[in-house]
Amino acid sequence: MTLALGAMLAATAQAEPTVRPSSRDAARQWLESSFPSLFPAGAGQDGMAGPYAYRFYASVGNAFAFSEGRFLVASQSQTAGQIVDLTAALCQLNAALCENTSVPPPGTGTGAASDCFNPALLQQGTTYRWDWQSADGAVQFSTEGRINPPASFAGQSGLIETERTVLVSKAGATTFNARVWEYDTLESTPQGPVLLRYGSTARVEAPVAGMRTTMVLSPANRVRDFALALNESYTINEVRQTTMELPGLPTQTSTTRESQTITYRGQESVTVPAGTYMACKFEWTNGTRVSAGWTAKGAGLPLVITGDDGAGNPVTLYIKSSSHINGHPI
Structure with a gap:
């Protein structure tokens, strides 16, 4: 040609x-x-x-x-x-x-947010691997995790502990590499489950090797609310206390206050490299920044994530077919 x-x-x-x-x-x-x-x-x-x-x-x-x-x-x-x-x-x-890559506009979907919750993803012993990439392949994001026995964190006991590795690369170079522990509880309501997060601990290897951070959320954050009705929102007034430890340097502690609004936009058909799914769309608004995530109906798979690449550049990540739950391909 x-x-x-x-x-x-x-x-x-x-x-x-x-x-x-x-x-x-x-x-x-x-x-x-x-x-x-x-x-x-x-x-x-x-x-x-x-x-x-x-x-x-x-x-x-x-x-x-x-x-x-x-x-x-x-x-x-x-x-x-x-x-x-x-x-x-x-x-x-x-x-x-x-x-x-066509995605219907916000608010056109129907269906309950609770349809997209999969309790298996929070059961002790569950393992998973999520692989995402940007459409051009320049940004790769993988996380591999497991649900540990109930644990304690920040004075709370009996919490769901998720341990996972996080690896992010851009143009073939690693930009973030860490092992993360997250601590949650699950509340049941007549409309659907609500996931609350108390905080997390991360051991970072890149970009700063040996760094350890502990983040305590007060109050616990509603990181995902599967009880929301179509176009219903809630606002998180988050207070984060972060402790940072670097080898050879004094421990640093800081407190950050941030507000963000989460909205459920209904169910939409979404096509990603791993296939076509019906999915629940959630939007996060923080000031002028708006990001979104699509979660597969029934399976609870995180299909699409929009946000930035850590340097302020917008990026959309799509789940890949190499992802799996308990060793079974999605």
Whole structure:
């Protein structure tokens, strides 16, 4: 195929596309084989610039990038150096490279939040592994955990203790690596269960090796409320007391106050690399920041998470098929 970049520009839909490249590497290989004069194989230099994972071809002055599921191109000769979103064109030219990402707008769903609670995920002895990645594959997030016997924390006994590892990488480099212990209780109500968190302890290996932090929440936070009605909200006025220990340095203690509102938006059909699910959508609002999470109906799987990458850049993570519960693939 020898289509010019101008033809790709002409093929781009004006509306925001509801597709994304499913594999960044596959898209790169196809572009270099299909458009060798624009993206000559072996001549590109990879890099990161803010939210963009790019490949620049200095010999021809062209570059393409992936950012949050979007495919972007810049060319001195054909886009006047401007960054142009060609996601729709890429997916029109080779549909095999893309997958659908359409998600209904907030509030269009129906169904009870309690439908998306799975008590097995809090039972002693349960093990799990959740693997997520951003649409372009630049951000990888994995957590592997187990539910331990009841434990004590911050003067409270009989708490559900979840022990898990957390590993986050960006562009192949580890940005966060820790072992975390979280302490919860589960309250039953006629409308559904409510998960309360008393705090957590983390032993961090990256970015600061040997750091240990203990966070006590007062009062205990309603981290997930499966008793909410459609579009119902509640506000957490959180007080966090954090103790930080670093080898060779004095222990530091700080208190942080923060308010955030959590809203249940109903059930929606969500497609992720692991499949298509009916899911409950929860939104978190903290000042001007709004993030969201989709939890699978019945299975309780955390399917999609929106937030930032730790550096203030927005990111959406999708669960991968490598995830499992008690050794069984999801």
